[in-house]
Amino acid sequence: MNFKSLLMSTAAASVMLGASSIAATSGSHEMAPCDNCANEMTIVSWGGAYSASQKAAYDDPYAAATGVKIINDESSAEAVAKIRAMNEAGNVTWDVVDVVAADALRLCDEGLAEEIDGATELAAAPDGTSADDDFGALRVNECFVPQIVYSTTFGYRTDKVGDTPPTTVCDVFDTTKYPGKRALQKRPIDNMEWALYCDGVAKDKIYEVLGTDEGVAQAFAKLDTIKGDVVWWSAGAETPQLLADGEVVMGSTFNGRLFSAIVEQKQPIAMLWDMQSFDLDGWIIPKGLSPERLARAKHYVKFATDTQRLADQSKYISYGPARKSSAPLVGKHETLGIDMGPHMPTDPANSSNVHLYDYGWWADNRDDLDAKFQAWLAK
Amino acid sequence: MVDQTASNSQLQAQDNVSLLTTHDGQPLKKSLAKALRREKLRALLLIAPLLLFIFLTFILPIADMLMRSVENDIVSNTLPQAVVELQAWDPQSGELPPESAYVALAADLKIAVKEKIHTRLGSRLNYDKAGMSGLFRKTGREMRKFDDNQPAKDQFISFDKDWGEIETFTVIRRLSPNYTDSYFLSSVDRERTSLGVQMKPENEQIYIKLFIRTIMMSILITLSCVLLGYPVAYLLATLPTKSSNMLLILVLLPFWTSLLVRTSAWKVLLQQQGVINDLLVWIGIIADDNRLVMINNMTGTIIAMTHILLPFMILPLYSVMKTISPSFVRASKSMGATDWTTFWKIYFPNTIPGIGAGSILVFILAIGYYITPELVGGTSGVFISNRIAYHISSSLNWGLAAALGAILLFLVLALYWVYDRIVGIDNVKLG
Numbered sequence: 001m002n003f004k005s006l007l008m009s010t011a012a013a014s015v016m017l018g019a020s021s022i023a024a025t026s027g028s029h030e031m032a033p034c035d036n037c038a039n040e041m042t043i044v045s046w047g048g049a050y051s052a053s054q055k056a057a058y059d060d061p062y063a064a065a066t067g068v069k070i071i072n073d074e075s076s077a078e079a080v081a082k083i084r085a086m087n088e089a090g091n092v093t094w095d096v097v098d099v100v101a102a103d104a105l106r107l108c109d110e111g112l113a114e115e116i117d118g119a120t121e122l123a124a125a126p127d128g129t130s131a132d133d134d135f136g137a138l139r140v141n142e143c144f145v146p147q148i149v150y151s152t153t154f155g156y157r158t159d160k161v162g163d164t165p166p167t168t169v170c171d172v173f174d175t176t177k178y179p180g181k182r183a184l185q186k187r188p189i190d191n192m193e194w195a196l197y198c199d200g201v202a203k204d205k206i207y208e209v210l211g212t213d214e215g216v217a218q219a220f221a222k223l224d225t226i227k228g229d230v231v232w233w234s235a236g237a238e239t240p241q242l243l244a245d246g247e248v249v250m251g252s253t254f255n256g257r258l259f260s261a262i263v264e265q266k267q268p269i270a271m272l273w274d275m276q277s278f279d280l281d282g283w284i285i286p287k288g289l290s291p292e293r294l295a296r297a298k299h300y301v302k303f304a305t306d307t308q309r310l311a312d313q314s315k316y317i318s319y320g321p322a323r324k325s326s327a328p329l330v331g332k333h334e335t336l337g338i339d340m341g342p343h344m345p346t347d348p349a350n351s352s353n354v355h356l357y358d359y360g361w362w363a364d365n366r367d368d369l370d371a372k373f374q375a376w377l378a379k
Numbered sequence: 380m381v382d383q384t385a386s387n388s389q390l391q392a393q394d395n396v397s398l399l400t401t402h403d404g405q406p407l408k409k410s411l412a413k414a415l416r417r418e419k420l421r422a423l424l425l426i427a428p429l430l431l432f433i434f435l436t437f438i439l440p441i442a443d444m445l446m447r448s449v450e451n452d453i454v455s456n457t458l459p460q461a462v463v464e465l466q467a468w469d470p471q472s473g474e475l476p477p478e479s480a481y482v483a484l485a486a487d488l489k490i491a492v493k494e495k496i497h498t499r500l501g502s503r504l505n506y507d508k509a510g511m512s513g514l515f516r517k518t519g520r521e522m523r524k525f526d527d528n529q530p531a532k533d534q535f536i537s538f539d540k541d542w543g544e545i546e547t548f549t550v551i552r553r554l555s556p557n558y559t560d561s562y563f564l565s566s567v568d569r570e571r572t573s574l575g576v577q578m579k580p581e582n583e584q585i586y587i588k589l590f591i592r593t594i595m596m597s598i599l600i601t602l603s604c605v606l607l608g609y610p611v612a613y614l615l616a617t618l619p620t621k622s623s624n625m626l627l628i629l630v631l632l633p634f635w636t637s638l639l640v641r642t643s644a645w646k647v648l649l650q651q652q653g654v655i656n657d658l659l660v661w662i663g664i665i666a667d668d669n670r671l672v673m674i675n676n677m678t679g680t681i682i683a684m685t686h687i688l689l690p691f692m693i694l695p696l697y698s699v700m701k702t703i704s705p706s707f708v709r710a711s712k713s714m715g716a717t718d719w720t721t722f723w724k725i726y727f728p729n730t731i732p733g734i735g736a737g738s739i740l741v742f743i744l745a746i747g748y749y750i751t752p753e754l755v756g757g758t759s760g761v762f763i764s765n766r767i768a769y770h771i772s773s774s775l776n777w778g779l780a781a782a783l784g785a786i787l788l789f790l791v792l793a794l795y796w797v798y799d800r801i802v803g804i805d806n807v808k809l810g
Contacts, residue, residue, distance in 0.1 A: 081772040106775065109498035109516060181651075217582075231675055232758060246652045360513060367774060368509035374766070375585040377758040 031065055031303060037296040038095075040069045045098040047074030048237075049260055053316035054098070056334070058304035065303075068296065079103060083112050083286050092288040095297040101280040104144035105363050113143035114285040114294065121298050123306035125325035134307070134323045138280055140359055145305050146282035146322035148313065151345035151354070152190055153276035155258040156250035157243055158268045169275035170198035172250060173222065175229055183239045183251025186232035188373035189362055190252070190277045193355055195222035197275060207361050216369065220376050232377070243269050255345050259318035263336065263343070273350040277357045280322065318343040441788075448781035451559035454551065457500040458487040462555040470549045470573065480548075481531035485522075492519045506776050507561060507570075508550045514541050549573065562782035586783065589763040594790070596681060596762070597745035603685045604692040604741045605734060611689075612696035612733070616703075627697075634690040642754050645683040649674040649755075675757030683755050688744055692737035699733030736807045739798065743791060763787060 043059065045051045051074060059070050073094065075082060080103050086092045099107065107113040116122065122131035122145060132139060138146040156166055161178055172182055172194070184191055193206050199222040201209050209215035231248055233239055239253035240261040250272070261267045283305065285297045303309065310321035311329030318340060321327065333340055341347055399407040423430075455462045460483035468476040491497040501515025521538040525531075535542035553571060554561065561571065568584040569576055578584065611630065615623050633641060648654045656670045665671065673679055703726065711721040749764040756762070763783060770780035798804070 078772045080775060084775060106502070109502055109512065110775070111495050111499055220582075234753065245650065247650050360516075363516075364505065364510045364513035367506055367776065370774065371583045371585065375583050378585050378588055378761075 032299075034066065034295060034299040036292055037068075037299055038290070038292040039067070039296075040071065041095040041293070041296050041300060042071045042073055042093060043096050043098075043300075044073040044075050044079060044094050046076045049317055050256065050319075053313050053319075054304075056316050057313035058300075058309055061309075062300060062303055066299075068300075080106055080112075083107060084110065086286065087112050087288055090288070092286050094286055095289065095293055096300055097284050097286060098147070098281060099144075099284055101140045101144060101146070101282070102359050102362060102366075104282065104284050105140060105359055107284055107286075108141045108143035109363070112287055114287055114289075114297075115142040116145055116285065116298065116301065117142075121302060123302050125307050125323065127325065129325065131305075134325050136324065138322050140280070143284050144280075144282050145284075145301055146280045147305060147310060148281050148319035149278055149322055149346055150281060150319045151255045151273075151276040151278050152185070152252055153255050153258070153345070154250050154252050154272040154274075155239065155243055155261070155269045156272055157246065157248075158270050160246070160249045165270065166250065166272050167274065169194050169272070171272075173198045173226055175226055178249055180249035181229050181231050181242075181247060182226060183231045183233050183242050183248045183253070185252055186234050186377070188369045189366075190355070190357065191223065192216075192219040192369065192373075193277070193357075194275060195219040197355070198222060203355070206355075207358050210369075211361075211365070216372060220372075223376070240265075240267070240269075243267065255343075256318050259343050263333075263338065271350075273345070274353050275355045276345055276350070277355045278345065279357055281319070282322065314340050314344070318345075320344040320346040444777075444781050445785050445788075446781075447778050448562050448785050449558045449560070450778070451503075451554060451561075452557045453500055453503050454555045455557060457491050457496055458484065458551070458555075460484075461487050461551070465548060465552040465555065468548070468552070470545060470552060473545070475532070475543065475545060476548050478530065478532050481535055481542075484535070485525055485527075485531050488518065488522055489525070492522045502775070504550060504554065506565075506779065507554060508546070510541065511547075511550070514539055514547070518542075559778075562778040563786075565779055566782040566786055586763070586766070589761070589766060590786070590790070593746055593762045593764070593787075596677065596760070597742050600681055600684050600688060600745045601692075601738050601742045603681065604689055605738065607685065608689055608692035608696055608737065609730075609734075612693045612700055615693070615697045616700035617705075630690055630693050633686070638687060638750060639754075641687055642683055642751050645679070645686070645755060646674060649679055649682065674755050675760075677756075677760040679755040679757065680752050680760030680762075683751050684745060684748060687751060688741045691740040691744060695736040695740065696730065696733040699730055699736075703729045731802075732807055735798075735802050739795075739807065742794075746787065746791060 043054075045054055051072060055072070059072070062068065063070050076098050079097050079099050083092070083094070083097065086094070104113065108115075118132035118135070118139065119130055124130055125134045135146055138149070140146075154166075154169065154172060156178075158165065160180060164177075166172070166178060171178055192210055196206050196209055196215065196219050197203060199218055201215075201218075210219065231242060231251070233242070233251070233253070236254045236257050239248070239251035240257050242248045242251055244261065244265075244267050255271070255276070258269065258271055262269050262271070283301050285294065285301065289297060305323075307323055307325045308329065310323050311326040311331075313319070314321055314326075314330045315332070315334040321330065327346075330340055330344065332338060342349065345351065401407055401410045461480060464480035464483040465476060468480060488497060491500065497515050497519045498512070501512040504511035504515070518535070518538050525534055532542075541547050564570055564576060565579075566586050568579050568587050570579050571577075611626070615626055615630070617623075618626065646653070650656070651670045651672065651674075653674075655673070656665070659665045660667050660670065673682070707725050707729070708721055711725045712718075716724070746762075747764050748762060749768050752760055752762045753765050753768075756765070764787075767780045767783050767787075770776045770783070795804075
């Protein structure tokens, strides 16, 4: 699979060069001037540590170089609905929006996002590789410019699992060995796949099985075995909190959230990387901008997704850069001084067994499976 | 207008003799009506800005949203020719549509792909049949290979085998009218199949259950607000001013605090490693390994929402109780009634308008609540509004969200009507 081999090569490169910790140099980058561009722009993202990393790696250097006034909005969680509403009202107030790949697919399908030409509107790698080749399969469609690879994975309380910490995702389904509550995201995506995997379905057959009624029933039957022990979360910050409070012994969330709970807040939590589910985050530009604003947005995206900028972001947060050429530049954490390589979801030690979340499949089956999942939850 | 003059002239004919007129010779009745009408118009002018504002920001958006629950012109707009061809085709025949339908589909899709609207249609059809979104996206990519001189049907089936499925065309044909009842059917767990309207499979039924749960829990929350709020309002109304002011501040302070803060506070209190459980374990009432589950379920939602909505019950009750003269109670007691009889026969009936007002406020607010159930409701404590929010912000199925919202709106109106019949809306006093 294209996607997988790309992720693996990204990982390999990050270890080969990242482990020898080549310090990231904020090399000066020749930026083409932006003609007839707006002087103000609104950038929408997720808030928290993630927005802070983008501000440090992209916004501040961009504003310094161009003098553009950047307004930050933290509405990415409801970006799809808001962009559609703005588009219908004919008043688009956002210029660049950070969304996950599945949302980018929806926005592009609905004709709500601009297409961005990889050859002319994105920066090539330093060695001349075109942007499209550098991103490879991570550019899930023409509207989406990926930034980071993150994963949804498990963390567990080190003091509540005894002498035998969990090693596989199936330990989540083992309530006799690891009694206590587990936190899972309140959506079918990932949970259904993990359930099937732990019920003995081969990894490459998961979506084939999930496409049948029997497969769906099988996944729910497996989830039924832990249903009474699950706390369902809808915001990524909930799991670290639940773990810190001791409300759950293990829980899934985004790996960056666990990184900050473990490394920055020194909580007694450890990562369980097995069957982590890779996902992507990146930029889209909403349709319906004036020519000046569109030019500004494209100019920003070209700058913010070049090789150096993507590598810079990983100094602030443990998400892997989406460009192959950025991997060797990943260095140490800006303030803590620790090597970021081993905390990246793409690190080979962490990614020996990963789950590749299939966007296309979910785009087709999400409405259907979500209805079933909600009915199952309410049962 | 015509009626009025007609009846006026009749009146004139009847008592022509005794008719009172103003100084300019007009009948007094007519002149009065004219003056009153002018006054009414002037009053209307005064509130015209407000009416206009409400119309533009409230009535229009609601009407627009309600329209979305039945609107469905996307199919006939995107595939105008294919829709006509498919009307002539009989899905029951067991055969695929004729070649002409595929040719029309190709012509429509070529335009749609150029305008990049085919994927939007795919998302719409996907609500009714899983896989349509992928089918249209894939076909859109393949359309540039389409050769007009080759048979269209075979080419489509080579693009994706779903184009060889009768079901695909049945769905397109069924959704081709400009208005659809499919969203409303989905909102009551039903669907239209070739056999007519049927219940959805059991593993997809959810909305009726959620509607019933929303109403039952809202009633429960309203009742607990009455039970908890009544004594507090009574104290507020009867204590000396100094202490009652203090108490009023205690009621209002949480009212002014952010909803999110109060909900999170309940999380801290109610969770298994939370304050209440810790306290109970420390006292020794419950064992450490047997802590109570009071959050992420129905209990959590009812406790948190009762607390949040309590001021809406206390304040109307208080303002009604304040107006009940203490001499009623004294008179009753002086005539030998017991405390209970005095309360039940004299005091309580006087507070019913306050209970009515408080209950309506709390119930209507509760039935549309969304944030608190989302945060503390787990799976057994979520409301229908959580699904509406999901369809607005995540699945983008606005038609279904609008249909669910419309049903909720009509449920509230129906309950309001029942309330009016039983209690009487005149019997409500907000202050």
